[in-house]
Every structure is written in structure tokens, then in C-alpha cells.
Amino acid sequence: MATTYAALLRGINVGGSRKVPMADLRALMEGLGYGGVRTYLQSGQAVFTSGHGDEESLAAELAAAIERHFGFGVDVIVRDHAYVKAIADACPFPAAELEPRQLHVTYFSAPVGPERFAGIDPAAHLPEEFRLGDRALYLYAPNGLGRSKLAEQLARPRVNKGVIATTRNWNTVVKLVELTRA
Incomplete structure (x- = not known):
């Protein structure tokens, strides 16, 4: 099948x-x-x-x-x-209340733990926030990804060493759920 x-x-x-x-x-x-x-x-x-x-x-x-x-x-x-449905369903941010450009998911090729992000001070980037999921990271960037200082920190090679990481906006996350539905 x-x-x-x-x-x-x-x-x-x-x-x-x-x-x-x-x-x-x-x-x-x-x-x-x-x-x-x-x-x-x-x-x-x-x-x-x-x-x-x-x-x-x-x-x-x-x-x-x-x-x-x-x-x-x-x-x-x-x-x-x-998996793509579970990632959308598990979003820790209120996706329905946000503009799609404010919410992103970074998909990883393997599991990543919080130790990778220990050098990032979450309070220094507020109101931007991130949360880890299953081989994914959710990023709330109220001013969009292009202006996000937190996104710059999260994209650094030391954070992503040894894994493939690729980011999609919330519109794409939702569309992938729809397109992969059997």
C-alpha cells in the first residue's frame, strides 16, 4: 500500500x-x-x-x-x-489567532533536544518565542521571519550542526497537511 x-x-x-x-x-x-x-x-x-x-x-x-x-x-x-498533521495539531501557539507570516515551523531531519538552544536567551528576544516539538521547532515572530533576531540565532550552524533544518511559514504547514491527506 x-x-x-x-x-x-x-x-x-x-x-x-x-x-x-x-x-x-x-x-x-x-x-x-x-x-x-x-x-x-x-x-x-x-x-x-x-x-x-x-x-x-x-x-x-x-x-x-x-x-x-x-x-x-x-x-x-x-x-x-x-507527521505533518501531528506537527500542525501540536502547535503550541494560537495559530488561528495569528497572521500566518508570524508563525513558522522548522523541520529537522532528526530529533533535537533543548541543549542545542542553551546559548540562546529567550527573554532577550521577546515577544518572539520558540518551542520544540517532534523533530520540529515552532517560531512565533510577530514582525515576520525577515525581521526576526531570534530566527537569526536559531539558524546558526552551531545550533543546527549535524541535522538538516528547513523552515516553512504557517500557510505552507497547513497546505502540506491538506495536500498529503489521502
Whole structure:
């Protein structure tokens, strides 16, 4: 039986570099035998079905195919519908009361613990806040991600060392739940 997944590609089609046209990505994924391939926006979200592999092996397979086809490496995280829905449902912030640009989720390729964030003083960044979830971090940035000093701290290599991390705004989080619904 096939499972529906979301693939999150990190850092493509940003600032004119690492271009991955969505039509080409869909064709590449179909060539890998994935079914029902759809993309969302140009920033690196794809939804597909597969009856083989698990999240990690599918992410590795897709990353390798992208590197072969496009000539550059792209970090990929793959998560199934149950996970993307659980992340949306577990949001510790009042998502329905906030503007989508104020709320973001950073997805991690592996579990991360609070020790990674010990060097960040939460009080120094208020009213911005973050909370950890299951292989995810929720960020409330009332003035948006682009102006967030906390987001800068959270994106530092020492914080994300050894894991892939990619951030999506709340609109995309909600859309991925909808798109992966079987």
C-alpha cells in the first residue's frame, strides 16, 4: 500500500541560485516511480506517494537524484501525512489567532533536544518565542521571519550542526497537511 509523503527541499530557487523548476522536479520524481506527484510553490515542497522505503531512504533517494539531474546537492526531508498533521495539531501557539507570516515551523531531519538552544536567551528576544516539538521547532515572530533576531540565532550552524533544518511559514504547514491527506 502506498503512503503519501511531503518532501521538503532546503534552499532551492532562492535569490536566483540553485534553480529547480517544479515541472522538472515532478518529472524527476515520477521517474523514480513516485505516484501522484504534485508541487507547491517554487520554494521546495512536493507531495507524492510511494509503496517502498521509509522517510529517510526516500529523502536520500530524492536528494541523490536531484544532485545527479541538476548538478548540485539539495538537503531533503521527507515526512508522511501523519507527521505533518501531528506537527500542525501540536502547535503550541494560537495559530488561528495569528497572521500566518508570524508563525513558522522548522523541520529537522532528526530529533533535537533543548541543549542545542542553551546559548540562546529567550527573554532577550521577546515577544518572539520558540518551542520544540517532534523533530520540529515552532517560531512565533510577530514582525515576520525577515525581521526576526531570534530566527537569526536559531539558524546558526552551531545550533543546527549535524541535522538538516528547513523552515516553512504557517500557510505552507497547513497546505502540506491538506495536500498529503489521502
